[in-house]
Structure formats: C-alpha cells, structure tokens
Amino acid sequence: MARNALGKTKSRSTQSSTREDQVAERRRSLLDAAVAVIAQKGLIGTTINSIATEVECSYGVVSFHFNSKEGIILAALDYLVDDYDHTLMRETDKPADRLKNMMESDFSGKVASARRIAVWAAFWAESVRVPTYRERCAEVKARYVAVVKSDIETLAEARGLTVDALQISQSLNAMIDGFWIANLVNGTTGVAGQTVAKQACLAYLRGIFPDDF
C-alpha cells in the first residue's frame, strides 16, 4: 500500500525492502481475503478462521497481522477507503475531467463489484450498532462531498453559473450509493448495470453543466 511506502529511503538494503514488500504483499492478500469473506458471510459471520481458510494460511498468521476479528474488519474498511481515496486523487487540474474520472472509477469493475458493494452495505447496516464503523463511513462521505463540492465550485465559477455546490455534491454522492444498492438488489452489478448508473450520474451533472458532461 502506498501509505506504507511513504518515508522509505533508497539507502535501505534490497533485502530489507524485499522483506517489507513481502509483508505488505501478505497483508494485502489477507485484506483481499477479508473483503471476500465479509462479502460472503457478513460482518457478524466473519471470523479469523474463515479468513485463514480463504487465504489458505494458519489462524496464527491472520491474528499476527490483525490481532482480532475487530482489527481485521476495521483494516478491511480502511483498505476499501484507501482504494476509494485513489478515486479522488486522479491527477488532472480540470474539474470536469476529475468528476468524469470519479464516475468512471465509482462504477468500475473493481470499486463497484458485487463483492465491494456488499462490504459497504454491511458497514452501512452495522453503522447503527458500531460507532467506529459509523464514524469511518461518515468521514469518507464528508471527504468525498468536500472534494466534489470544490470541483463543482471551480466549474461553476468558470462557467459563470450560480449553483448550490454542497447540494449537488451531496446529491451526486447519494446517487452513487443508491445506484450501488440498486445494482446489488437487482443483481445488475456487472458492466451493464455499472454503465446505466454511470450514465445516469453523468446525465445529472450534464443537467447542471450542459457544456461539460
């Protein structure tokens, strides 16, 4: 993961770097397994054992990396958030392009797969009971809304339009989540359903900025 690489220096030995890479790689495969297990069994049904079975390693390896079931579930949520954050950081200084990239990413095979949506849905549902999940989900939403709001403001200024940037940003975020759920319950999480959802979100933005989307 990119964040773990921050601060590393070139002067470290190749051996040490390889060892770190191996640990990061192992951690990543455990988190992929955690996402798969949570999607399949739900948060309550997920256990250290079920993750160990999924990744074909011992109970000890999973608990060494994440300590507890709670630890691995929160790490899986962070893992999803990290992936989601990459959506927000596409390098372009054109706000409309950045918003288009976001839509592309939000309804890409990886981010909007049935598995990933199932995991988000599990966290939303458990948010009611687990403050840590609720706070984390709220924090992701706030960040996303802020980033989109900033692009909407820039775009509106460039086009000489007066818009409610916060409302648009919240609406777009709601539409994306809502289409994720619709695709999940309608069994349309594949490319066709993702395309319908993406086009609807772009049509919404086109209604506000006709020349840009």
Added chain:
Amino acid sequence: MARNALGKTKSRSTQSSTREDQVAERRRSLLDAAVAVIAQKGLIGTTINSIATEVECSYGVVSFHFNSKEGIILAALDYLVDDYDHTLMRETDKPADRLKNMMESDFSGKVASARRIAVWAAFWAESVRVPTYRERCAEVKARYVAVVKSDIETLAEARGLTVDALQISQSLNAMIDGFWIANLVNGTTGVAGQTVAKQACLAYLRGIFPDDF
C-alpha cells in the same frame, strides 16, 4: 392491515369483527416491535424471544403469529413495504403533485426514521446472502421506478419535453436511498437531515421540470 380486511363482509357479527380487529392490532404491535428489534440488533441478532421481550408478551404469542424467526423477519419486511406502498398511492391525478407527495413521504418522520432506515439497510446488506430478501427488495424498487417513470412521462408530455423517463426515475430512487444512507451514517436522520434530502431531490426534479418543482 388493509390487506387482511379484504373479503370481509358487513354481515359478520360485531363480536367477530372486534375479534379480528384485536388480532390485527396484536399483529401490528408485534410487527412494530419486530422493526424496533431488527433496527437495534440487526437481522442476525433478532430472535423470537427478543421480539417477545420488546412487546412484553410470551414467546408463544410471537411464534403463534409468525411461526419462525424467518417468518417474522419477512413479515416485518412486508410491513415496511405496505407502508411504503401507501406513499405511492396518494390520491391525486396531477403527476407533479404526486411526485412532491412522494418526496414528502419518503423523507417523513415515519418512513425515513433512523429505525426504518436501519431496517432497510439490514435487508440490503443481507440481500447478498438471502434470495428472499433480495427478490422482495428488487420487487419494491421495480414497482417504485415504474410508478415514478409513468408520472415523469405524463409530465414530460404535458410540458412538451423529451426526457429519459426511466433514467430519471432510477436516478431519483437512487438519490432517495443514498440520502437515507447518508443521513444514517452522518447521524442526521432527524427533521433537519430529512429536509436537506427532500430539497435536494426536489431540486433534481426542478432541473428537469423548472415550472413544476
């Protein structure tokens, strides 16, 4: 519940009618308790015993009415769907008024309370594992989208506009679900959060039909 009353005849004795009313009333209080318990404990944590405790009756009374935990959970989903359906049946022949009524209802204290949203979120999350929940959620969505689509078509025709009625209907449904989730994870399920959501949905419709919303 209205559906149970179908087929009743006026010739029945008052006593029998009162008895039926009592059964319906009891059933309704059990379903209210079921919704409360599901919101609080989630679908997996819900048991016949926890519902009996909530409504202060015996295990036997709950199991007499609903047979099994699965039975009461599905009955609770039907109960929510029935309530939701009343949203769709507001009597007015003006499509814009009907859509406004829907928004009003979708973000009313009862339908969009933290408790109700928590129950919907639980069903969405469990849809992945339980085909009965998924089918029921998909069926509600399809019905809602069809009703809204029909109103959008009528309105577009009256205004001489060419619109993608299916896309608008799906987008509006997605926005509503998405705002429900946002209000849930942001802890804004009260009147203020509901108002923000309703205004955003109306603003979306106003973007398409400027004279009607």
